[in-house]
């Protein structure tokens with residue numbers, strides 16, 4: 372995410388207790404870290420598990436990001452695609468805010484990375500994307516835009532909810548309507564918010580974002596779920612270079628958006644519709660759902676069929692979450708090391724994918740010299756993190 376990066380709370384070790392008026396939460400392990408905090412798998416005193424998001428109190432940040440998350444989760448209530456709030460509060464002395472919420476499963480990035488092809492099957496991709504949009508529609512209905520839609524910010528549910536997709540992380544969401552439910556007057560210029568790969572054209576151009584910009588990011592997300600080669604700007608990191616490719620994909624290079632995909636004419640109609648919308652426009656979500664369904668039918672799939680991961684039993688949140696993780700001493704360090712390593716690998720799945728891509732290029736002898744330098748760079752980064760954490764934890 373491109374924004375200020377500080378205030379992480381990633382220091383809780385397995386066994387650490389967070390006490391609230393409602394319950395005592397024992398940290399089992401780190402689930403992930405983001406720009407503003409960390410998320411832990413916790414156990415309550417009655418044995419139930421939950422996800423605990425923690426944000427360090429930072430003087431500079433007058434309104435904690437968690438406040439926005441809590442406000443949104445409260446607003447949407449029991450909506451299908453949102454995690455339920457279990458507890459929330461502030462630990463004044465330790466200087467952090469927390470939000471205990473319903474535990475969900477793996478993120479779409481993790482689920483995709485588990486597949487040999489590194490993308491979902493066409494049917495799963497379209498079905499999942501349709502649910503992702505339902506979540507966004509709900510958010511828009513309540514007057515908020517997300518501004519950071521990407522596969523990492525969606526996850527599948529656990530157990531009976533494996534077929535449900537949840538939207539996560541409202542840290543940079545923004546209210547786009549006023550108290551009278553009217554659309555706010557757009558600001559003259561705005562700073563870049565979100566993630567370069569999934570950012571809308573307006574976001575790149577510092578233009579006020581509305582619901583249609585979430586939809587544009589959602590469309591990139593849909594392609595990211597099913598495109599074997601990834602989005603055309605996948606290997607670029609520089610904001611302006613990415614914008615240039617996104618613009619080209621609206622003109623002479625439109626076909627490069629759909630390399631290897633079927634039913635591209637129908638898919639492209641969705642993007643044409645999204646691109647035709649303006650900041651203040653009301654989105655016709657039904658048109659998009661119907662289009663996705665029709666594309667599925669054309670491709671011989673059922674949009675509601677079980678997803679690619681339906682028959683897998685293990686869940687990331689629960690894997691390795693046994694009592695051993697709470698032991699003292701060396702075992703604790705080892706678990707912590709695995710937790711950190713896992714979280715590093717999770718947050719760097721994109722880099723791993725980049726490495727895989729580069730390795731393929733080398734195998735096919737395309738520009739081998741340049742690519743092997745990049746592979747060396749990424750391998751070095753992974754090795755550095757492993758050595759650094761082993762040294763820090765003395766294991």
Ligand SMILES: Nc1ncnc2c1ncn2[C@@H]1O[C@H](COP(=O)(O)OP(=O)(O)OP(=O)(O)O)[C@@H](O)[C@H]1O
Pocket residue numbers: 372402403404405406407408409410422454472473474475476477478523524526539540541542688717
């Ligand atoms: N309810 C949950 N259950 C299980 N895992 C979760 C839950 N909420 C978040 N996570 C995981 O925790 C990690 C960090 O979550 P999240 O993106 O919400 O944090 P963040 O600090 O707001 O990050 P960002 O930098 O994107 O703002 C992700 O890997 C996510 O999948």
